[in-house]
Amino acid sequence: MPTPVADLVLRGGPVHTLAGPGAATALAIRSGRVLRVGADADIRGLIGPGTDIVDLAGRAVIPGINDAHLHATWLGALWPDTLFGDHPDPRRPLCSPEERRAAILGAGDLLARLGITSYTEPGLGPGEDEGPTGAFGMSVVRQYRALAAEGLLRARVTALWLYGELDGPSTLADLRAGLTRVDGSGSDRKTLNFAGVKIFADGIPPMRSAYTHHCYADGSRAELLVAGEDDAEREENLTAMILAAHHAGLQVGVHATGDRAIDLVLDAVERARAERDVDLRHYVIHGDMVNPMQLKRMARLGVGLSTQAGIAVQTSDAVSAVLGAERAESTWPLRDVLDIGIPLCLTSDAPVLSPDWRREIAAADEWMGPADNPRDRMETLLRCYTVHPARQDGAETWKGTLAEGMVADLCVLAADPLAVTAAELPDVDVDLTVLGGRVVYER
CATH class of the missing domain: 2.30.40.10 (Urease, subunit C, domain 1)
Incomplete structure (x- = not known):
């Protein structure tokens, strides 16, 4: 032969x-x-x-970067601004199919320059058809499908359906209706895959909208974003949403930052697995206030965490002000997450932050404190942008590493990332990006 x-x-x-x-x-x-x-x-x-x-x-070769929580259409509309940057008007509405197409393509060019070969759009669908940005509704879904069919996407895209509002309320009835009428067909799933559902359980600690077991420092409390007459009904509806998606065979990514919200998510996943024992790679998004007991449950249930070290670093003072210094010290426990063995995805949440993964790795290293072995720490953090996101995508058998037989998604860095410090990594250039064996960027 x-x-x-x-x-x-x-x-x-x-x-x-x-x-x-x-x-x-x-x-x-x-x-x-x-x-x-x-x-x-x-x-x-x-x-x-x-x-x-x-x-x-x-120069060094690593697997292509996978940002598992990145609003690419919105990023394409706002870039070079970010929400944590010069505080631009976050709406800048995309009003036409042509503008949405241009935003997706512009984001694709930017991400290719950063060595990003996969990303997750965490929330697209009918819940945002009337949204103020124009970056999350069904018109965006149609543009993604068209670009995938034309072979013009510059990265592999995983998407979650959104049946409520971005950072806003949702109802059990809308989610159940959505599950019956929207599907993920019409494209090569290695190129564009509608894998599951995004649910907003709560808000964020700095806005005192994270759903917590204890009051904030000023005595206030938050409610779940899921609709209901009272806390009990809202909690019941959130549980029912997660169960409905699980029984439909869909992954669930839940925006949950408060410890009480995270408990509800884990209770629902445990019940779902008891009723239908299949691992759909459910995960918590952000997870600011996750605690040690919850981390153990997440490891046992196979629940992942998709989080942003850069947000932890930039909001630490605000979180301390609203939670109190003692409780704030336990937020974003990245070292514990990795020690317990939870599949951690470091992400940018762009355009909240820049999509530059090198900065996120540097922020994670800063947040975790000194490492006994910086080289091992760097490799571990690289896995949070490659191996672990592939698992979250249910795609670890064909992407995320450069083992023989895997798809040839990779980037070439101007220096070996294992030979530099995390603080130096943002200055290491991306020289080449390859997607499926095809060069999509060369510096």
């Missing part, structure tokens, strides 16, 4: 597959997948006259 010839070879620098210990120095790609990983000599026989060769010259 003839030896296969590679379409693309990268050689002459560290190749961090994140599929196991150690690093290779060369990688061969054929038909959009990793053909072989090894030393330069292992790849030499796969090079033919039509093979494109990238001389790394010491």
